[in-house]
Amino acid sequence: MSNQSLIYHQECSASSLQNVVLRAPELKDGMAVFRLVERCPPLDINSSYCNLLQCGHFSDTSVTADMDGELVGFISGYVVPERTNTLFIWQVAVAEQARGLGLASRMLAHILTRLASQNINYLETTITQDNQASWALFKSIATKLSADFQSSAWLDRETHFDGLHHSEMLVRIGPFRKLREM
Ligand SMILES: CC(C)(COP(=O)(O)OP(=O)(O)OC[C@H]1O[C@@H](n2cnc3c(N)ncnc32)[C@H](O)[C@@H]1OP(=O)(O)O)[C@@H](O)C(=O)NCCC(=O)NCCS
Secondary structure (H helix, E strand, C coil): CCHHHHHHHHHHHHHCCCCEEEECCCHHHHHHHHHHHHCCCCCCCCCHHHHHHHHHCCHHHCEEEEECCEEEEEEEEEECCCCCCEEEEEEEEECHHHCCCCHHHHHHHHHHHHCHHHCCCEEEEEEECCCHHHHHHHHHHHHHCCCCEEEEEEECCCCCCCCCCCCEEEEEECCCCCCCCC
């Protein structure tokens, strides 16, 4: 982390995310999301068109986090068409200067709260074997939801990615009934 990022990080910690505004994305957020994802390896960079669709068609199941007018967090999600009790989390991105403050957890809680009337009781996502931050995030969420955490092989490097991408494990969390404090 650069010195400038470190100072910003400390300022963020001091304010405990008080200046962060969480909301449903709007179409006009698409390019800012594209640039945030670009700054968040190992996330796959999607086309700007894809990010625009996420902010438009999938706004109800996604969230943006603004801090002092800057986009510092984004989660894209959708309800699985064949299993409407399941929220699939596509990508979670938190800008480097806002990490370690509970922002990703809070963004997920925000989506689940907005969907409270929709009988969502499972969360799914995929995680590559080596993404320790992502495993920690979703295990922590399972604990906060008092829900089972299961992982299984799903998208295989050779079978599905032609050897061009690490395998993605499918993580399934649930059933859960209500949010504890996140
Ligand atoms: C993964 C990522 C979204 C986490 O965001 P964050 O706002 O820092 O996460 P939180 O502060 O909400 O932390 C949630 C939990 O994960 C843990 N965690 C977060 N980053 C971690 C890391 N690098 N190593 C180990 N644990 C980590 C936290 O300690 C916390 O656990 P706790 O609730 O038991 O205390 C962020 O690091 C990021 O954007 N990384 C790059 C993109 C990526 O890998 N996205 C995830 C794949 S979809």
